[in-house]
Amino acid sequence: MIIIKPKAEFVVTVEAELTPDLAEKDIEEVKKFKVYYGKDLVELGELFEVVREGDDKKLVLEGDFSKVKWIGCRMAEGEIVVKGSVGANCGAYMAGGRIVIEGDADDWLGAEMKDGEITVMGNAGNLVGCAYYGNATGMNGGKITIEGNAGNYIGEKMAGGEIEIKGNAGDFIGTEMKGGVIKIHGSCGFVGGDMKAGEIRIGGDFELMPTFVKGEDGWSGDMNVKGEGVVKKL
Amino acid sequence: MHHALHIKNGIVIDPKNGVKAEKMDIFVKNGKIVEESELKGEDVKVIDATNKLVVAGGVDMHAHIAGSKMNTGRTMRPEEMRVVRNIANKFRAAIGRVLLTSPAIGYEYTKMGYTSVFEAAQPPIGALHTHEELDAIPMLDKAALPVFGNWHFVLKYVAEKEMEKLKAFIAWAIERTKGFGVKVVNPGGVEAWMYGGNVSSLDDQVPGFNVTPREIILSLIQATEELKLNHSVHLHCNRLGVPGNYETTIESIRLASKFSNDARQVLHVTHVQFNSYAGDSWRTVASGAEEIAKTVNAMDNVTIDMGQPIFGHATAMTGDAPFQFTLHRLTGSRWSNKDSEVEGGAGIVPIAYLPKNPVHALQWAIGMELGLLTDSDKVVLTTDYPNGGPFTEYPYIMAMLMSRKMREGELEKVSPFVQKASNLPAIDVEKTLEEVIHMTRSLPARILGLPNKGHLGIGADADIAIYDLDPLNVDTSNDFEKIYKTFKTAVYTIKDGIIVAKDGNLVEEYWGKTYWVDATGRVDLEAIKADLEDYFRYYSVELQNYGVEESWLKKPERIVI
Numbered sequence A: 001m002i003i004i005k006p007k008a009e010f011v012v013t014v015e016a017e018l019t020p021d022l023a024e025k026d027i028e029e030v031k032k033f034k035v036y037y038g039k040d041l042v043e044l045g046e047l048f049e050v051v052r053e054g055d056d057k058k059l060v061l062e063g064d065f066s067k068v069k070w071i072g073c074r075m076a077e078g079e080i081v082v083k084g085s086v087g088a089n090c091g092a093y094m095a096g097g098r099i100v101i102e103g104d105a106d107d108w109l110g111a112e113m114k115d116g117e118i119t120v121m122g123n124a125g126n127l128v129g130c131a132y133y134g135n136a137t138g139m140n141g142g143k144i145t146i147e148g149n150a151g152n153y154i155g156e157k158m159a160g161g162e163i164e165i166k167g168n169a170g171d172f173i174g175t176e177m178k179g180g181v182i183k184i185h186g187s188c189g190f191v192g193g194d195m196k197a198g199e200i201r202i203g204g205d206f207e208l209m210p211t212f213v214k215g216e217d218g219w220s221g222d223m224n225v226k227g228e229g230v231v232k233k234l
Numbered sequence B: 001m002h003h004a005l006h007i008k009n010g011i012v013i014d015p016k017n018g019v020k021a022e023k024m025d026i027f028v029k030n031g032k033i034v035e036e037s038e039l040k041g042e043d044v045k046v047i048d049a050t051n052k053l054v055v056a057g058g059v060d061m062h063a064h065i066a067g068s069k070m071n072t073g074r075t076m077r078p079e080e081m082r083v084v085r086n087i088a089n090k091f092r093a094a095i096g097r098v099l100l101t102s103p104a105i106g107y108e109y110t111k112m113g114y115t116s117v118f119e120a121a122q123p124p125i126g127a128l129h130t131h132e133e134l135d136a137i138p139m140l141d142k143a144a145l146p147v148f149g150n151w152h153f154v155l156k157y158v159a160e161k162e163m164e165k166l167k168a169f170i171a172w173a174i175e176r177t178k179g180f181g182v183k184v185v186n187p188g189g190v191e192a193w194m195y196g197g198n199v200s201s202l203d204d205q206v207p208g209f210n211v212t213p214r215e216i217i218l219s220l221i222q223a224t225e226e227l228k229l230n231h232s233v234h235l236h237c238n239r240l241g242v243p244g245n246y247e248t249t250i251e252s253i254r255l256a257s258k259f260s261n262d263a264r265q266v267l268h269v270t271h272v273q274f275n276s277y278a279g280d281s282w283r284t285v286a287s288g289a290e291e292i293a294k295t296v297n298a299m300d301n302v303t304i305d306m307g308q309p310i311f312g313h314a315t316a317m318t319g320d321a322p323f324q325f326t327l328h329r330l331t332g333s334r335w336s337n338k339d340s341e342v343e344g345g346a347g348i349v350p351i352a353y354l355p356k357n358p359v360h361a362l363q364w365a366i367g368m369e370l371g372l373l374t375d376s377d378k379v380v381l382t383t384d385y386p387n388g389g390p391f392t393e394y395p396y397i398m399a400m401l402m403s404r405k406m407r408e409g410e411l412e413k414v415s416p417f418v419q420k421a422s423n424l425p426a427i428d429v430e431k432t433l434e435e436v437i438h439m440t441r442s443l444p445a446r447i448l449g450l451p452n453k454g455h456l457g458i459g460a461d462a463d464i465a466i467y468d469l470d471p472l473n474v475d476t477s478n479d480f481e482k483i484y485k486t487f488k489t490a491v492y493t494i495k496d497g498i499i500v501a502k503d504g505n506l507v508e509e510y511w512g513k514t515y516w517v518d519a520t521g522r523v524d525l526e527a528i529k530a531d532l533e534d535y536f537r538y539y540s541v542e543l544q545n546y547g548v549e550e551s552w553l554k555k556p557e558r559i560v561i
């Protein structure tokens, strides 16, 4: 296990693809891991304190990581525990393993993730589990759980896996969704625009496009794109 | 920094000057190749090129590297912008997968040993923007070819058979756009597209004008030849991307037989792969490359370039707006359409060439067939970047042209459709290293009419590439992996006598020239004055404000003819 703590408050964002693979490296090598601080390429050790404890494939990030982007990007196994908040793109393209965020997550959480598990104890931003601009497919496996609220465009172009939001969410949930499940325990705005397949379940109030057709226990659509998605009450 | 250079012990291949893999020294002073005696008393930097290949810097005569369609493409394709190729340091940040940013274009060509690249389609009204973008491309010498084949002035003068006015207009327009020559894209067809159509043969009437594509091409060749422009008409044929189009292409090529020029071709037909399809639908499509190669080989005044597709990502962007709409309908991919006043149009569609897709595999095979079956003195290596794929894969094409064994390996990976729809599997031609050097250097320089480019003779521009390859000890048929790797990264790239890249690392940022051709002294501009004033009364730009002043260019190089 490697414990990483910011040495100071960051003025600009840090782009650091920190994955549990680091825990298998020599501590001096970990300190030399390259990250961007603004436009400058620097070593991890310049910005963070790095300590090893035990041998398991795990990263513990202690402190405020809300300006640190790309944590857990492309990770395939192991565990990351963040004792604070994280910046954007956390868990992007993730293929396995587990990320637990005790604070809040910023935008693009688990974007295009393929497998694994992300849990956010606080709130998440926009575009959870969605596709990056220009790509056709968002999250297609794994599970994202958000204990608090989330923003807009949750699960855009999502093709598989599950997103569960215990609180409320914003507008445009499951836009262009192609598969997978989104559960929102609270309320949200518009759902299912251009939805092709998959399922959205909502506990509270929500708004639906007029291009959805009411069935026995829910709605299907989006008719606009001959979609076979399902929207129902949780 | 300008140094005098002494490139020692290299093995030189210089097709223009008949140098076939000879051990010799090359001397450089003030950006030019000079005799050894010129270097007496100079502070000379010696480059040891022992057992290395020394050739002229690469010349790409047909690529799309600047202008509004490039920028629209970049905007349309954010996913292209995620690959980081070079981070600041003393150079500028360079990004992009296939659709590169301007600095990345300059840097990537340079690493590969290319030193001159021509933008092959400049919409005249976008000329200023095109030049601003060209000026943002470091290292390379550049130029742009404005598009003429659908411009209302051209259609009008051709219809009225006003040859002197047509010549005056071409000279005026090239001066105004700081252009280099006459590009023609789907003549008449883009104008027809303004009414939702296209042309289907060389003899279709262009809506609103009493002209046909045949008359447009013939008149533009005649005007270009009479003006004695450096470069000939540069034609993107009608019916691009349509099964059965190879007959139209052959008909277009034969139009050149009415003209002659001792110095160069009178017609260059570009990215011919896209215009070499037999059959009458995508189901019956087959290669028409052999017939086209035969036609070109039988003529002494036509050249072509390949437009070779590369498997993987590309972005189709051309002034052929109706074709782009067809491609969009065919692929379901994103589409952007551009219209530039009465001058022409353009379209953009992202595409990925997949080896298992029968049509893509056939396109790939046709490009190779054209490269192999056409005389090496008449076919230039291009991908029509970014239409057929990235220019960074030129070494792949070079290796494929030289190695049948490599082609056999590649053929196993592609759709078996190629086996019955093309002749590629049966072709045993293997181009020599010298032929491939010619196809990427001396030939494009000759086709463009640039006597100081593409060779290493005394007085030539000191644009030089040195590769880690001993041409006297390489088996190009079997060592195709080495050929590919070698031409990916030059050991040295020298531009105007300055070392700009070494072993794939950029050494110094340098700004190349922008060539433009001034033929206004050969025409009577007064003859078209009234017509121009009349037209511009209804234009979005006033006549006085139309065009690009030479002083706005970073490093203009005016060629007066």
Ligand SMILES: [Zn+2]
Pocket (backbone or CB within 6 Å): B062, B063, B064, B120, B121, B271, B318, B384, B387
């Ligand atoms: Zn082109």
